[in-house]
Amino acid sequence: MSTVLVVSPLLVASWPLLSAAITAAVSSMGYATARAMQDSSVRAGQKATARAEIELEDSEILAGGAGTDERLVVERDGILAIFSRDARGALKLCVEGAGRSKAELKQIGEALVGRVAQQYAYHRLMTELKDRDMTIIEERVGADQAIHIRVRNR
Amino acid sequence: MSDEEIEIEIGADGKVVVRTIGIKGPRCVDVAEAIAQVVGREESRQLTDEYHEAGVQAMARVEQRVRRFGLD
Numbered sequence: 001m002s003t004v005l006v007v008s009p010l011l012v013a014s015w016p017l018l019s020a021a022i023t024a025a026v027s028s029m030g031y032a033t034a035r036a037m038q039d040s041s042v043r044a045g046q047k048a049t050a051r052a053e054i055e056l057e058d059s060e061i062l063a064g065g066a067g068t069d070e071r072l073v074v075e076r077d078g079i080l081a082i083f084s085r086d087a088r089g090a091l092k093l094c095v096e097g098a099g100r101s102k103a104e105l106k107q108i109g110e111a112l113v114g115r116v117a118q119q120y121a122y123h124r125l126m127t128e129l130k131d132r133d134m135t136i137i138e139e140r141v142g143a144d145q146a147i148h149i150r151v152r153n154r
Numbered sequence: 155m156s157d158e159e160i161e162i163e164i165g166a167d168g169k170v171v172v173r174t175i176g177i178k179g180p181r182c183v184d185v186a187e188a189i190a191q192v193v194g195r196e197e198s199r200q201l202t203d204e205y206h207e208a209g210v211q212a213m214a215r216v217e218q219r220v221r222r223f224g225l226d
């Protein structure tokens with residue numbers, strides 16, 4: 001043992017990079033991209049739809065990628081999650097679902113946001129480790145879904 | 155082959171823990187910081203035995219030299 005640092009992630013990236021992290025994260029959680037909100041099975045439901053919003057203070061979507069739709073809609077089991085760029089340029093997630101409480105939707109949203117941050121951190125770290133020519137000697141995902149990486153410093 | 159290793163854990167909430175192994179002295183902080191800066195903001199740090207070990211060894215060498223040259 002020598003040094004242990006605990007770091008909270010800062011999501012600073014262009015929309016294409018961030019949407020790649022979102023896609024990787026939500027896919028692993030069983031969500032699929034919804035083609036259009038009108039086509040969603042959630043929209044077709046008769047029950048009142050609850051809604052929860054989460055804004056990621058520690059995020060910044062960099063300008064660029066003109067012409068891209070800075071919005072990504074995914075869906076699973078009647079839950080609709082809409083990732084977008086808010087007015088300040090931060091990442092925002094809106095979770096909707098019929099027959100669900102706001103607290104339940106917020107919890108679902110926080111789990112999604114956590115996994116997006118995890119994927120973002122993973123890709124940033126792997127790129128950095130390769131750039132530094134470090135050797136990855138172990139990589140695994142734990143039962144708690146945490147990613148464990150062990151590298152050798154040259 | 156180097157015995158210096160770095161363990162990285164990325165939690166499901168995105169929180170990252172960087173742990174250095176076998177890197178003695180202040181350099182272990184530099185290595186961990188360089189990795190940590192890539193992902194975000196440092197929340198906490200813990201310096202453990204190996205970090206202090208290098209400092210103790212350096213102090214022992216200085217004391218040895220002082221005794222050898224009768225400088226004390």
